[in-house]
Structure formats: C-alpha cells, structure tokens
Amino acid sequence: MEDISLHILDVAENSIAAGATVIRVSLRIDHPKDLLYLEIEDNGRGIPDRLKEKVLDPFFTTRTTRKVGMGLSLLAQSAEEAAGGLSINSKEGKGTVVSARFKYGHIDRKPVGNLADTFSVLIAGNPDVDFVFECRKNSSEFLFDTRQTRNELEGISLNAPAVIAAIRIHLKESLAEMK
Numbered sequence: 001m002e003d004i005s006l007h008i009l010d011v012a013e014n015s016i017a018a019g020a021t022v023i024r025v026s027l028r029i030d031h032p033k034d035l036l037y038l039e040i041e042d043n044g045r046g047i048p049d050r051l052k053e054k055v056l057d058p059f060f061t062t063r064t065t066r067k068v069g070m071g072l073s074l075l076a077q078s079a080e081e082a083a084g085g086l087s088i089n090s091k092e093g094k095g096t097v098v099s100a101r102f103k104y105g106h107i108d109r110k111p112v113g114n115l116a117d118t119f120s121v122l123i124a125g126n127p128d129v130d131f132v133f134e135c136r137k138n139s140s141e142f143l144f145d146t147r148q149t150r151n152e153l154e155g156i157s158l159n160a161p162a163v164i165a166a167i168r169i170h171l172k173e174s175l176a177e178m179k
C-alpha cells in the first residue's frame with residue numbers, strides 16, 4: 001500500500017462488507033507528540049470473538065472472492081514500520097473500531113495521500129452509506145458529515161455527478177486550508 005489514504009479505502013471496504021450504515025474516519029496529527037492517529041469506526045456486524053485473533057493473519061479472510069485477506073495485516077505492517085501499531089476493538093452486533101498509530105516524523109511513515117479523492121470515492125461508490133470524516137492537526141479541525149449534506153440535498157443522491165464534484169472541491173479546499 002503506497003499511502004495511508006489507500007489503507008483508508010481498504011479498511012472502509014471491510015466496514016461496508018460488514019453492513020455498516022455509518023462509517024467514521026478520523027485522522028489526527030499531534031505534532032508535540034510526533035504521532036499520527038488513524039481511526040475507522042463502523043456500526044457493522046462486528047467481528048465474532050472466535051475470529052478476533054485471526055483477522056491480523058494475512059491468510060485469513062471470510063471473503064469468498066479472493067483467497068488471501070490482507071487489508072488489516074497490511075495496515076498493521078505499515079504502522080509498525082513507522083514505530084506505531086494497530087488495535088482493533090469490535091463488538092458483535094455493534095460495530096468495529098480500527099485504530100492505527102504512526103510516528104509522524106518517522107522516515108518510513110507512508111505519506112497521507114490524497115484524502116479529498118479518497119473520501120469522494122468512498123461517497124461516490126457507497127451513496128447510501130453515511131460517512132463522517134474528521135481531520136485534526138494541532139488546533140485546526142475539519143469535519144464533513146454526509147448526513148448533513150444528505151439533508152441539504154432533499155432527495156438528490158449523494159453520488160449525482162454534480163454533487164460528487166462539489167463535495168470533492170469542498171474537501172480539497174478545506175483540507176488544503178489545514179496545511
């Protein structure tokens with residue numbers, strides 16, 4: 001995986017496969033501590049206890065489309081390469097929280113990547129799922145919640161081309177302001 005935003009796409013895909021209707025993606029940079037935190041939380045069906053210790057095994061998957069399940073073990077690997085780690089907190093029937101921590105200034109930390117594109121792709125591909133994107137960098141904060149946008153659209157689909165284009169520009173501009 002080349003950058004963190006591709007991990008986000010991949011991990012959010014697990015949430016969607018688990019039937020989540022709301023997915024929260026939070027990215028936080030704490031400069032004083034030199035840490036970057038990524039958290040992906042969903043209200044999907046959760047990971048059954050008997051599978052919990054297996055999900056970080058790259059050869060474990062409950063999918064039937066590809067033999068090797070890799071998403072979580074690859075994220076764990078990326079985090080560990082940057083002196084961080086991964087933790088998974090899941091309750092069957094309630095949902096799952098995947099948390100990754102990276103040393104921000106570590107030479108092997110993957111770049112964050114293009115968050116505006118990543119978030120837009122998630123919305124465009126899953127217009128009936130609600131997403132909350134949260135980015136925090138020291139004192140500046142950005143929040144985007146598709147539930148609010150959905151209300152404002154009064155029935156127009158979130159993946160209508162003009163809507164997606166506008167969302168992408170909004171995300172791009174807002175995230176650029178945080179730099």
Ligand SMILES: Nc1ncnc2c1ncn2[C@@H]1O[C@H](COP(=O)(O)OP(=O)(O)O)[C@@H](O)[C@H]1O
Nearest residue numbers: 014015018046055061062063069070071072096
């Ligand atoms: N958010 C989630 N909710 C429920 N189950 C999950 C979630 N994330 C991962 N899993 C379980 O862990 C397995 C491994 O996930 P992953 O490493 O991404 O590989 P893959 O998606 O290719 O199977 C999945 O097949 C699924 O059973």
Ligand SMILES: [Mg+2]
Nearest residue numbers: 010014071072
């Ligand atoms: Mg996966």
